[in-house]
Each structure stands twice: as structure tokens, then as C-alpha cells.
Amino acid sequence: MVQRILAAGDIESLDQSAVPRIRTPERASIFMARATRLRQLADRGNPIAGYLRLMAGLADAQQAIMRGFKARAPSAESIATAQQHSMPLIPALSGVRDPAWRDVLISLLDKIEAAAPLTPTLEQLIEKLRSLDAATLDAQADAIFAQRFAEVDPASAPFIVAALQVVWTDLAADIDPREIPYLETPGLCPICGSHPVASTVRLGGAYDNYRFLQCGLCATEWHMVRSKCSNCDSTKGIAYHALGTPDADTQTKEAESKRALLKAESCDECHTYRKIGYQNKDYDFDPFADDLASLTLDLLMGEEGYRRASPHPWLWPEQVDEEERSA
Known part of the structure; x- marks a missing residue:
């Protein structure tokens, strides 16, 4: 039996109670699965493999603290x-947060120090x-949530975010x-109001063949129809981009795009993009980890005139600029 892929209009016409709207994170496994995926991606010769392994260690520390x-x-x-x-x-931008997040940050740092020898740069950080x-610390958290880039220390931000993720998750x-x-x-997380990091077309059960956005803070996932911009909600000018063989002919590019696990979904209305992955191509796909590990696709989208x-x-x-220079 061939399963039909529903178009955006078909899905919207369904009884919405029949479409699972929300997937809350699994406390016992969310960060563990992320760490495992980051190591898988690092082992595939990724140009930022060292950074991915460091972040896998950070995810391990998050899971240990969650227990x-x-x-x-x-x-x-x-x-x-x-x-x-x-x-x-539980809006992140409200400025009201559990002060225990700062204790979580110190615990994360303790676990990272205990896990492996550190580089001098990481020791200083x-x-x-x-x-x-x-x-x-609270001022940095405020700047991160508000995306006031000029006020965010890019080296410290991943660790501060990781502590906040433990609390909100x-x-x-x-x-x-x-x-x-x-x-x-x-297009915002219904639990914390944060932006999604990427999306997954899921495989299996009640979620099969539906696209879910994943929150970059609390890891909540929510359903959103495909072919619809997750940034501006437009259905116009949506296109999909995948990495492929340079200078390949059109037929080859189309075949490569169909096989791609990860694509960038672009919108010509707001000129932005977010990545989308397909569990039927790789069941272990993790939107947070796979987005982090796919800087080459970000470079492609920048060349085509789109921004994240x-x-x-x-x-x-x-940090993206620094990693691109060293890649």
C-alpha cells in the first residue's frame, strides 16, 4: 500500500483533533538521544567534529542533571x-525564571571538567x-532569549543555553x-514562546508523515503543515534545497534532493529558511543535532540569498563565522 502525502490544504481541512498537535519531551531520554546523534554525526567526518563531540558531552551532562x-x-x-x-x-521572554538555572550551569561545568581533559581555551571559558x-548571567539569558546578538557572548552562550534548556525541558x-x-x-513554541530550531517529518504511529517543529529551548514539538513558512506563516514561494553534486545536471540534482535526509525549507516572502529532516531516511534524525552539524547547508543557503x-x-x-573559516 502506497501512503499518500497530504498537501497543506488537505491537512488543514481535517478534523484537527485527529492530528496530534503536541509532542512533549521525554525526560529520561531527550538529551541522551541528542548526545548519541551528535557523536554519530561527528564520526562521519564532519568538518566541525571536535565541536560536535564537545556538545555531545554537554548533552550528556544535561541528561545526568535532569535525573x-x-x-x-x-x-x-x-x-x-x-x-x-x-x-x-511558561514564556522565556517574561524575565521570570527559576534562579536554580544558575546552579544548573555550575553543575554542567563541573561535569564537563570531570569528563575529559580540557583545552586551555575551554579551561579559560x-x-x-x-x-x-x-x-x-541573567543579563546574558535575557539577551539570548531576545536575540540581541550584540549583547550575547557567543563562546559562553551554548553553556548558558544548556542550563536554561534543563529548566524549561x-x-x-x-x-x-x-x-x-x-x-x-x-511559529513559536506554545510552551515557552521560543523559536523552533528545525523540523522533522516523523515516521510511525499517530505522528506518521506529519511535520513537527522542535523548540530550541524546551524541546517541545508542535505540528505545522508542510509547505508553510515556519517564520512568517506564508504558503507562497516555499522551496526546498539540498546539498548535491556540484555542476550536476537537473535530473541528477532532482534525484539527490529526493534522497536527501536534510533539506532547507526557504520562503521567498521573508527570505528566511529552516531545516527539515525526514525520519524515513534515517530514524535517528534529531532536529537539534542535525541542524548543528549541517553548516555546509547553511553556507549554500547564504549563497542563495537566504538567512536563518x-x-x-x-x-x-x-561562532558560525569562525567555524566556516576553519572548515
Whole structure:
């Protein structure tokens, strides 16, 4: 039996209760799976393999901390207000966050130091992070959430984000999907209001053949029809781009695109793109890890005149430039 791929209009015409809308993160495995995938991608000769292995160690540390961590839950009143006004349940941009995130950061640094010998550069960075006071750390978190790039220290940001991810992922894992409201801005995470990092066309069960965006902060996934821009919500000028053989003929390029595990979905209305992966090509695909490991596709999209809709939480713009120069 050949399964038909539903077009955007077909999906939107369905009873929405029949389409699983939300996938909350699995507390026991979310960071472990990410670490495993990062190492897989590093072992395939990736040009930033060293960085991917470092980030795999960071994900290992996140998972270890999650086992004994419990974030301060939001009040019933704040959740009710968010539901009433179609707002994210636990908005990252509110400036109200569990102060325990700073303790999580120190624990992450402890585990990274204990895991393996550090380079002098990483030793200096960890020492610097340990020396920052609460006000400075919170100011960095505010700048990261607001994407005020000029205020973000790109070297420190992945570690600060990792600590914040533990807090918000812990909260998201406990939320009943039925309590999560529809947002007026569908391209943002309905739990924390953060940007998606990439999307997955899932394989199997109730999620089969549906596209889900994954939040870069709390790892919540939410359904969004394909052929629709996740940045501006437009259905016009959507195109898909994949890496292929340089100077290949049109037929070869089309064949390579069909086989591609990862593509960039571009929009000519807002001139941005986000990546999309297909579990039927590789079941281990992880939107967070695979996006981080595919800088070559980012280079291609830059050459074609598109910009990322939002940065990868573990690779800020200045770091991208540095890695591109060393690749």
C-alpha cells in the first residue's frame, strides 16, 4: 500500500483533533538521544567534529542533571492566564525564571571538567563562566532569549543555553498537552514562546508523515503543515534545497534532493529558511543535532540569498563565522 502525502490544504481541512498537535519531551531520554546523534554525526567526518563531540558531552551532562532536578513549576493562575489569552504557558521572554538555572550551569561545568581533559581555551571559558555574578548571567539569558546578538557572548552562550534548556525541558515534560493553548503566532513554541530550531517529518504511529517543529529551548514539538513558512506563516514561494553534486545536471540534482535526509525549507516572502529532516531516511534524525552539524547547508543557503530564521542555540552567528573559516 502506497501512503499518500497530504498537501497543506488537505491537512488543514481535517478534523484537527485527529492530528496530534503536541509532542512533549521525554525526560529520561531527550538529551541522551541528542548526545548519541551528535557523536554519530561527528564520526562521519564532519568538518566541525571536535565541536560536535564537545556538545555531545554537554548533552550528556544535561541528561545526568535532569535525573535529579526539579524546576519550580508555574502557578495555576499564570497557566490559566496564558490559556485565556493564547499565550505561551511558561514564556522565556517574561524575565521570570527559576534562579536554580544558575546552579544548573555550575553543575554542567563541573561535569564537563570531570569528563575529559580540557583545552586551555575551554579551561579559560569555564573559569570565566564561574566568575560571573547572578546579574551578569541573567543579563546574558535575557539577551539570548531576545536575540540581541550584540549583547550575547557567543563562546559562553551554548553553556548558558544548556542550563536554561534543563529548566524549561523539565517543565515542559510535566505539562499535559491538552492544557497547551493555540498561539496567535503559530511559529513559536506554545510552551515557552521560543523559536523552533528545525523540523522533522516523523515516521510511525499517530505522528506518521506529519511535520513537527522542535523548540530550541524546551524541546517541545508542535505540528505545522508542510509547505508553510515556519517564520512568517506564508504558503507562497516555499522551496526546498539540498546539498548535491556540484555542476550536476537537473535530473541528477532532482534525484539527490529526493534522497536527501536534510533539506532547507526557504520562503521567498521573508527570505528566511529552516531545516527539515525526514525520519524515513534515517530514524535517528534529531532536529537539534542535525541542524548543528549541517553548516555546509547553511553556507549554500547564504549563497542563495537566504538567512536563518533564527540561530542555532548552541552556535551563535559569530561562532558560525569562525567555524566556516576553519572548515
